[in-house]
Amino acid sequence: xGSQNDLTGAILEKDGSISPPPKRRRTSHSLKERSDSTIDVxxxxxxSSGAKIGSLSAASKPKTIPSPMQLNFxxxxxxxxxxxxxxxxxxxxxxxxxxxWLFNYLFEVDFVMRQFDPDVKDLVKIHIIHGSxxxxxxxxxxxxxxxxxxxxxxxxxxxxPEAYGTHHAKMAVLSRRDDLAQVIITTGNFIEKDWRMSQxxxxxxxLPMQNQPDELLSPAPGLGSGQRFKRDLLAYIDNYGAxxxxxxAQLRQYDFSEVRGAxxxxxxxxxxxxxxxxxxxxxxxxxGLQRILQGIPSxxxxxxxxxxxxxxxxxxxxxxxxxxxxxxxxxxxxxxxxPTLSTAADQMSKPITAPPRSRATAPDYSIIFPTxxxxxxxxxxxxxxSSIHMKTQTxxxxxxxxxxxxxxxxxxxxxxxxxxxPAGEAATGKTDRHPAAPHIKTYVRFSDPSMRKxxxxxxTSANLSTQAWGSAPNASxxxxxxxxxxxxxxWPGLWDEEGCEGGRTEMVPVFKHDTPxxxxxxxxxxxxxxxxxxxxxRDAVVRDAGL
Numbered sequence: 001x002g003s004q005n006d007l008t009g010a011i012l013e014k015d016g017s018i019s020p021p022p023k024r025r026r027t028s029h030s031l032k033e034r035s036d037s038t039i040d041v042x043x044x045x046x047x048s049s050g051a052k053i054g055s056l057s058a059a060s061k062p063k064t065i066p067s068p069m070q071l072n073f074x075x076x077x078x079x080x081x082x083x084x085x086x087x088x089x090x091x092x093x094x095x096x097x098x099x100x101w102l103f104n105y106l107f108e109v110d111f112v113m114r115q116f117d118p119d120v121k122d123l124v125k126i127h128i129i130h131g132s133x134x135x136x137x138x139x140x141x142x143x144x145x146x147x148x149x150x151x152x153x154x155x156x157x158x159x160x161p162e163a164y165g166t167h168h169a170k171m172a173v174l175s176r177r178d179d180l181a182q183v184i185i186t187t188g189n190f191i192e193k194d195w196r197m198s199q200x201x202x203x204x205x206x207l208p209m210q211n212q213p214d215e216l217l218s219p220a221p222g223l224g225s226g227q228r229f230k231r232d233l234l235a236y237i238d239n240y241g242a243x244x245x246x247x248x249a250q251l252r253q254y255d256f257s258e259v260r261g262a263x264x265x266x267x268x269x270x271x272x273x274x275x276x277x278x279x280x281x282x283x284x285x286x287x288g289l290q291r292i293l294q295g296i297p298s299x300x301x302x303x304x305x306x307x308x309x310x311x312x313x314x315x316x317x318x319x320x321x322x323x324x325x326x327x328x329x330x331x332x333x334x335x336x337x338x339p340t341l342s343t344a345a346d347q348m349s350k351p352i353t354a355p356p357r358s359r360a361t362a363p364d365y366s367i368i369f370p371t372x373x374x375x376x377x378x379x380x381x382x383x384x385x386s387s388i389h390m391k392t393q394t395x396x397x398x399x400x401x402x403x404x405x406x407x408x409x410x411x412x413x414x415x416x417x418x419x420x421x422p423a424g425e426a427a428t429g430k431t432d433r434h435p436a437a438p439h440i441k442t443y444v445r446f447s448d449p450s451m452r453k454x455x456x457x458x459x460t461s462a463n464l465s466t467q468a469w470g471s472a473p474n475a476s477x478x479x480x481x482x483x484x485x486x487x488x489x490x491w492p493g494l495w496d497e498e499g500c501e502g503g504r505t506e507m508v509p510v511f512k513h514d515t516p517x518x519x520x521x522x523x524x525x526x527x528x529x530x531x532x533x534x535x536x537x538r539d540a541v542v543r544d545a546g547l
Contacts, residue, residue, distance in 0.1 A: 109146025131167025165482030274477030285470030326465035384437035460487020
């Protein structure tokens, strides 16, 4: 698979950021300024409220905002490939940090300490939370030995009740000297080589202290709201028990109202999704994700739009980008995982065990996963492969590979002769970051095969495994999860202003930068028709990407 046109380029190398806008109207909710001062709201030409794609009003300049997720800075890249990126050092190196709680799977203590401001690194209270419980575990041994060199480090070993589970969540919680706090979710381990790979960050706004205690809301705060994010984050932290009681008490003092996004998390144990009181308890794993997606409508083009631009196919397209594929089996994929990802607001009454949609309306799926040659040609060569896994040795694993083979897409692009180019558009869909091997984990639902609009986007630590997402519910409705995982889901409606008539927010993919350009917002009529023709051959193109 090697097409570089806009359509297949987006499939091949979806390591671009996700950006919500253009805005269709003014909003009273301004984004908090990011700590690196790169988040000012800008303007970009786009379609006016109610206008069709390609029909722009010269007098209308909708507001745009940057992506709520950022890619990582890679020092081996040129400046052009590091635009709007974020480094771990730019986050932990803020001299205002007074206390830091770091959650992850792997740690290199000396590397972590180099990320802090050298003038204050010995004054910051640092808590390392990991799950390496076996005595012979080299990661756990390294953490203990490294912490001995820094008196300000406190090591906390998470309780791991499942033998095959891991403490895979990747998060930093920062408490600052100006009485602000921040939550950061990422995809990378806190080891040096991971930051020469492709990773992503989500950062909350700076959170102020609240003036009064939280109210007991009934019903529960809406999914995507800051209040609900706070409730679910505290529930996640409570699962660690008394070891993290201090962190929970701290976070309860902060105002999360400016947060936009839904926390999707996993904690080890069993949860009965039938008897669960969803108004009071947080749902973990795939059932929790399904509950979030049930409130997000599909933003596919209208039938009138399809007729106008001669677009006959409107199936959503879900693109998954992961660094590990476990032996999950075809049954779990078809009866549990894919039906969950296909959930939309029109399926609110359907349980996680509901059968998939009909072939005519079910989404298409693509799984981006690197080949051996793509790993060999990455910055760290085969060394990157230690973080990227898909086993094919057993007959069951080989059968699983055959099932997902038609969905597999290359990580790195390879050109084909004379790729079709939609009229009026410059080449897009490329980031030129493929030398940084993919450790990023994203799940994105595009509204239709043109992949110009996004229904929702998720960044998470969770790969494709039952340990991370949970087993299929058993006969009594019980779901078993083995690992700790953390992620964030965002969708366009989070930036809609309540009570404002006319227009709505749209979310579009962007490449090499965080804020949509006029080209990424606008799609001329001929461009839509060209995309529609290109879609007809997409399946054949995608199948060429099989390993």
